[in-house]
Amino acid sequence: MNDPKRISRRRLLFAAGAGSAAVTVLATAHKQDAGQSSAKATPAADGAGYRLTEHISNYYRTAKV
Amino acid sequence: MARMKFLCDAERCIECNGCVTACKQEHEVPWGVNRRRVVTLNDGVAGAEKSLSVACMHCSDAPCMSVCPVDCFYTTTEGVVLHDKDQCIGCGYCFYACPFGAPQFPQDGAFGMRGKMDKCTFCAGGPEADNSPEEFRKYGRNRLAEGKLPACAEMCATKALLGGDADEVANIFRDRVMNRDGKGASVFGWATAYGKQDKAAPAAQSAPKPGAKP
Structure with missing residues (x-):
């Protein structure tokens, strides 16, 4: 009753199932990593923020009126 | 570091809504979203009306930041509270938490659907590169990076x-309060622009009348 062809088909199905499960686990882990790395908002590193320019000095001067 | x-x-706000218009024009803010608005207290009560221009106050301990479930807010080194629209999920918690009603949501979606939150950025843009087209599209102009206010x-x-x-x-406001000597038009520079009436009157009296002999 032990048909060598039947056994190999079982092994093939088992291997396919295990493989797809492994791919799913890897993809989920990768997605979680990506989500964690972008969880905290950060400002642009190249930002040139406030500085006392002539334009701003002029505004402060006029606001004193 | 400046904050x-x-x-x-x-005492000076005359409810002209010039600030609201300037903001909408500068950042091309869509219909239904008001990053800034003018609130009038005691509206219609003679002598008791007071108007205030209100927007995001860029709180030091911002409640919007505390309640955001995706942590999309951040504070710049100048104390400006900004947010990342790519992370915002439009839940509206910040709207309920803010005591000034600063967070706004687009109202052009179907079935009253909330979009990404929008608010005053102190004209400081967002996390994208300064003055990039992407930054302008999401947050408006970055005037702070241009050296403006x-x-x-x-x-x-x-x-x-x-x-x-x-x-x-604070210095400007302190000087104003110390030197303030009136109400209404007198506190927003009328006397500076046209001269005080009590000072102008003697000059007008001494001026020769037209047609009068010297």
């Missing part, structure tokens, strides 16, 4: 709305 703050002088404050005709370095703003 950015807004301050609205209720928020358009609303710069546009204010009576200089009621002050914005900029908190130390400078």
Whole structure:
């Protein structure tokens, strides 16, 4: 009753199932990593923020009126 | 490091909505979203009306930041509270938490659907590269990076709305309060522009009348 062809088909199905499960686990882990790395908002590193320019000095001067 | 703050002088605000218009025009803010608005207390009560221009106050301990479930808010080194629209999920918690009603949501979606939150950025843009097209599309113009101050404050005709370095703003307001000697038009520069009436009157009396002999 032990048909060598039947056994190999079982092994093939088992291997396919295990493989797809492994791919799913890897993809989920990768997605979680990506989500964690972008969880905290950060400002642009190249930002040139406030500085006392002539334009701003002029505004402060006029606001004193 | 300078810390950015807004301050609205209720004695000077004349409810012209120039700040609101300047903001909408500067950042091409869509219909239904008002990053800044003018609130009037005691509306219609003679002598008791007070108007204030209100937007995000860029709180030091911002409640919007505390309640955000995706942590999309951040504070710049100048104390400006900004948010990342790519992370915002439009839940509206910040809207309920903010005591000033600053967070706004687009109202053009189907079935009253909330979009990404939008609010005053102190004209400081967002996390994208300064003055990039992407930054302008999401957050509007980055005037701070251009060496300017928020358009609303710069546009204010009576200089009621002050914005900029908190130390400078506090000094300007302190000087005003110390030297304030009146109400209404007298506190927003009328006398400076046209001269005080009590000083102008003697000059008018001494001026020769037209047609009079010297």
